[in-house]
Amino acid sequence: MRKKISVSLCLVLLVLPGLLFAAGTKEKSSVGGWKPTKTITLVVPWGAGGSSDLTARILAGEMENRLGVKIAVVNQPGASGATGTKAAFEAPKDGYTWVGNADMSIATYQILDLLPEISHRDWQAYLGILTPCVITVNPDSPIKDWDGLVHAFKTREVAVASAGIGAGGHVAAETFVKYIGTKYKHVPYKGGNPAVVATVSGETEVVMQLSQEVADMLRAKKLRAIAVMDNKPLMITGLDLIPPITNYIKEFPTVAFHFGLFIPRGIPQEAQDSISEAFAVAVQSKALKDMAEQKASIAVDIKGKEADTVMENAASLFSWLLFDTHVTKISPEKLGIPRP
Amino acid sequence: MEDNKLVKADFVVSLFLITFSIFIIVQSLLMPKYEAWGFYAMPAMTPFIFGFLLLFLSLILLGRSLKGGGHRIRITRIQIADALRSSEVKRFSTFLGAIVVYFLLLGNLNFVIVTAAFLFSMMLFFKGAKWWVCLIISVLTAFIVWYVFNRIFLVPLP
Amino acid sequence: MGAVYLFQAVIEQFSIMNLLYVFVATQLGIIIGMLPGLTATMGIALLTTLTFRWDAGNAIVTLISIYVGAIYGGSRSAVLLNIPGTPANAATCLDGFPLAQSGRGAEAIGLATTSSFLGSVAGLIALSFFTPVLGNLALEFKSFEIFWLAIFGVAICGNLTAAKDNLKGWISGILGIIFSFVGMEAIQGYPRLTLGILNLYTGFDIIPVLVGTYGLVEILHNLSKKDVKEAVSQIGRVLPRFKDVVANRFNILRSGLIGVVIGIIPGVGENIASYVAYDFSKRASKTPEQFGKGSVEGLIASETANNACVGGALVPVLSLAIPGSPPAAVLLAALWLHNVRPGPLLMIENPRYIYEFSAMFFWATCAMFILGLTIVKPLLRILRLPNAILMPIVFIFCTIGTFAINGRFFDLIVMIFFGLLAFPMRKLGFPEAPFVLGIILGPMIDENLRRGFILTNGNVLSFFSSPISMMLIIAVFFTLFARSRPVKYVFAGVSRGFKSLVRRGS
The missing domain is CATH 3.40.190.150 (Bordetella uptake gene, domain 1)
Incomplete structure (x- = not known):
């Protein structure tokens, strides 16, 4: 008897999830010519x-x-x-x-x-x-604003994290140094999140990844925003407007x-x-x-x-x-x- | 496997491993250097180190098997023939062959049919049960798997 | 105060509907975990799609239950078939399967369930009471520290074998590491050792490798045997004896702690936690020679640690929005999709959410324990099925699981390749556990070593500069040399000197 109960219980528990999730997949009427x-x-x-x-x-x-x-x-x-x-x-x-x-x-x-x-x-x-790249720094970094950023890049080798070769942060950094005319140290990570985390933890000083990836860390003041690589300011709810990079370099292209x-x-x-x-x-x-x-x-x-x-x-x-x-x-x- | 045989096998394995590790070391020497990053960041760095580690460990294995007399292997034709004729090898290669056929058919025919056919033939070959029991189990399994995975969970099936 | 909030949240969630979600989802998680190839990561990703339109609370409790269930569920197939259901349970195979073979299957499952439950409780405690404190620990693990952790992983490879042959364990581990280098590497994006095949650019995913080395090998092994073995009669109680659990209290505590800490480290997941706990437990054990032959301690260590790791991995998710393990990364994405914003702001905006989240985790843990103990006996009937019927079916599941991960046909070829590689390896005494561990560790070593050098312009000393690095280095040293004579001698000398000092002092 107990065996029977346990076997049927087993069956019920196997089948139930299927039924429950199948219930959510009711077909709905389609539109347009293509069905x-x-x-x-x-x-x-x-x-x-x-x-x-x-x-x-x-x-x-x-x-x-x-x-x-x-x-x-x-x-x-x-x-x-x-x-x-x-x-x-x-x-x-x-x-x-x-x-x-x-x-x-x-x-x-x-x-x-x-x-x-x-x-x-x-x-x-x-x-x-659409998500633009944002130049952000670790909050303990001496870089406070645009002038500080340019000064830092011109006087020392700044470590910039990115999500890898050819990823958003890398392209942004390359564009940035092309316009400033300096070098930097590129530190690639395996993905946007690890790159941002490395800057939060202070392993790297700057990260220029997408606004998507830095928004929450900016809100929590674990990163400091310097500029957004766009021609209009970036609004993040709960924060001051982030100035566009075109305020400082007029012809800087939008990296988004x-x-x-x-x-x-x-x-x-x-x-x-x-x-x-x-x-x-x-x-x-x-x-x-x-x-x-x-x-x-x-x-x-x-x-x-x-x-x-x-x-x-x-x-x-x-x-x-x-x-x-x-x-x-x-x-x-x-x-x-x-x-x- | 008995210790004696294992020592002999170790001898052969260590030779394989030494060849493999040399292959890895050579391959890593052929990789681009990316000088701008500094020598310490080149992609060859870790394969090179671990290639050497493997070489080192396989040399120890070789030494150990030599000490145990592992190099004294004799492979006769009778041994090979015996090995090939053993039912173990037959079962092994049949199953492997069936897998290959199954995979070849997968993308081309209906998943349920191919899977049921594969299951049925394997259960019959290995004498799992009476043929009609095998048939029922195979068809049911194939169908349930397809329904649950493809219909409910939207998992892509081959 | 925290305990009161947690208690309130637990009571609030006590409703028939909510419990139905928890139990059904946990059972589904257990099934997903049991099937080789379908992992916790996969399960959460699948269910994220299916629960997209649900109310946020129901969806999240479902996903947490899937996570907890899947990590536990993998132990089932590990014990019964010697095939880990998820990478997290690879260390469970080492002792779980020998136990089942010697007719103690019910006991092994009961122990796995109990220790998973206790591990989960350890995770729950960390999650609900220490999230703000422990969260910052995640930021302490930078490139150097993760590099040393990975090296520690390599060092324990020699210990993950049933036989006394450490050498073969290390060879297996290093082979795994070398295979993990195949594909595009993370620094310059150069495709290494691919022989020009585009499909190899992605490298070897852990799932096809795991299913190949364990699943396919076990199937081939069973089917090629001449005589079909008589099923061992599986009698015995499922619920472990209280005194067995009490005897292992330090083991459980240690493994739980290891699981939580490794869970917190970003990107390092359940699989490494269970291996490390297994190694520590073997070292501390009075009967290390039993490990790999059906040691209760080994089974407990591995299963406690991987479930404790679940809670640990969720700590940085809540406090920093940094996933502590691969499944946690998917869970984090799901939270975002449901408009829950974990991260540093959570503490300020909605501090009570941690307790709500923990309460969901609590119910999932309870569901796992109850479900885990109720349907053991019908499950054990699987062992009575003849291999000729069971093994082809298991093979179909292996195929589907491997294919489902990425939807790539190539992964099936990878699975067969590693199966054919591991089959002779097993016969020749090269254990598969270090091999799989090596596949996981390889990229960690490679990336973090080279990145560390880039950060410091090639300065080797920087690898020794943080306290966590030093601790890990000492651990590596003792793992490799603790049994060698000079170290033992010095160690004995120090302890003798210390003892005489103490005696003189008193």
């Missing part, structure tokens, strides 16, 4: 919890409703996102495989020789989040990253239309706006031709920067990318 019939796979070629991942998950959660199917987020980290991006690119072009990534990564895989055959022009971008979805070109037109429509709704959602506010970034709605321009600009800015700083040996000219 997806199976689960859409959204490949995020970065670890769970990063900027690409957060953006992709929120967009997926909102778009599911519109499209009427489930969107499965799959993290495929490694090789700066190249292998995951490649896998998604090679999937059938039917609109059921998407990538969640940053404009900069997609735009530089070719120049970094990671995906020599896939150009940023092969993707249709749907960009939902877009996060969003990338879908290979060549999928059926009606699928493209439906995705566009669902995306337009998703970027207006409260969830994305809340996330943007919380993470000190901006919710944007860039798709179609406008997205192509953004991608083209990103490719030109970042490819030439990587080439000029000898990170890559391939000339962007060869790939038909004009100098900014």
Whole structure:
């Protein structure tokens, strides 16, 4: 008798979770011409919890409703996102495989020789989040403001943390020293969060990662902001405005990253239309706006031709920067990318 | 394995390891140096160190097996033939072969069908139970796995 | 005061609905943990997607329960099949499986459950009462300290073997480290040892390696055996005897502490915690020769530490928004998605949240204990299934788990490769535990060593400059040389001198 009870208890506990979670997956009516019939796979070629991942998950959660199917987020980290991006690119072009990534990564895989055959022009971008790089320092650092920052870079070797070669913080630092005309010590970490933590702990003095990644540490006064690499000030709720870098150097370009979805070109037109429509709704959602506010970034709605321009600009800015700083040996000219 | 045989095996293994560690050391010498970062930051640094450590440890293993007389191995044709004919090797290679076939078929045919076929053939080969019991178990497992993972948890299946 | 708040939060969460969430999610976590290849990280990531639209409280309690359940659940397959369900349970295999083989399976599961529970309680205490204090400890572990911790990990490789052959343990560990160097490295982004294959640029993920070296090897081992072994009768009580637990009180306390501290260190997770606790326990034990052959102490150490690590890993999540382990990183992302903002501001804006969070952890811990003890006997029937039926099914789960992690077909090839590599290794007496540990340690050593040099322009002395580094170096020294004659001699001399001093003083 007891055996029977325990066996049935075991069965119930095995089946119950399935039922409970299945209940949440009721199909909803779809819109537009395209009626997806199976689960859409959204490949995020970065670890769970990063900027690409957060953006992709929120967009997926909102778009599911519109499209009427489930969107499965799959993290495929490694090789700066190249292998995951490649896998998604090679999937059938039917609109059921998407990538969640940053404009900069997609735009530089070719120049970094990671995906020599896939150009940023092969993707249709749907960009939902814009996040600029912020120059921040450890609060115990003698650097208090812009003048102090420039003075420090000119008089000693300042250690700058970044999320790795070619990552946001690295590109920002290279652009910065290009305009100041000095050298610095680049200290790469494995991802944005470790780089920011290293600056909080004082292992490095400066970090120029994305505003998303530093927002909470700034709010908690564990980091001090010097300037944002944009032409307008950055507002972080609960803090003073962070001055734009163009206050000090007029012609300094905006170093900012877009996060969003990338879908290979060549999928059926009606699928493209439906995705566009669902995306337009998703970027207006409260969830994305809340996330943007919380993470000190901006919710944007860039798709179609406008997205192509953004991608083209990103490719030109970042490819030439990587080439000029000898990170890559391939000339962007060869790939038909004009100098900014 | 008995100690005597193990010492002989160690001899062969240590030779393998020495070759492997030399391969790693050579490979690390071929890596780019990235002089701008300073010699201490080159990518070859750790593979080189651990290649040497492995070489050192395998030399100790070699020395130990030599002391135990490990180099006196004789491999005769009869031994090899016996080994190949043993049922253990047969079972091992059948299962491995089945895995290869299974993986080759995976992306091309329906997951449930391939998996059920794989399970059924393996259970039959290793004589798990009567054939219809095997069939029921295989089909049920394949279906439940597919349903739970793909439908409920949205896990991608090969 | 903290205790009162915690108690209040625990009472507030005592409702049928809430408990249903906790129990169902914990059971799901246990199942995810049991399946080889599906880990805590994976489980939390999956459930984050599924619970996206839920109310924040329900979603978070579900995810915490999954985390606690999965880390515990892995011990099931480790004990029953010698296949760790998650990397955190690799050290549990060393003693859990021999115990089950000698007919003490029920007891082993009971012990694993009890020690996981006690470990979880240690984590709970750290989480609810010491978060503000311990949180800052996470910032003390910089490149140098993590480097030495990894070196300590290499040093204990020689101790993670059943046989007395330390040499083969170290060789295994170093082989693992060398294999972990394959792929793009973290400093210059150079693809090392990839032989030009793009798929190798990502390196070897720990999951395919773990499933290959343990799962596939065990399957091949069982299926190639000629005679099907008679299932050992599994009689015996599940709930461990009180005196067994009391006899291990220092072991439990030590392992819990190790688990919590390693959990707090950013990026260092449950797997390393259980290995280190296992090593310490072996060193302190009166019967170290039993380790690897079914030692109760070893099982307790490993399982206490990995569950204590869960609580530890969540400490910096709450206090600094820094994840202490890979699953905690995903949990942190989920918190953000649900508009909960952990981090330094939490203490100022919403100090009571720590207790709410701890209360969720408390209920998950209770659920794990109860679920863990109730359905042991039906579970043990798995062992009675003939290998010819069980092993092909286990193989299917191994395949799915490996594939599901990244959705890459290449990972299946990696799994087969490591299975074929580890099969002869096991026959030749090279243990797999250090090999897997090496795969985890390799990148830690590589990155932190070279980054440390970059930070100080190649100054070697800086690696010896902090108190934590010095402590770790001393630990490495004793691990490697404590049994060698000169050290023993000096040690004996010092203690004799000390004793005579004490005697003279009194």
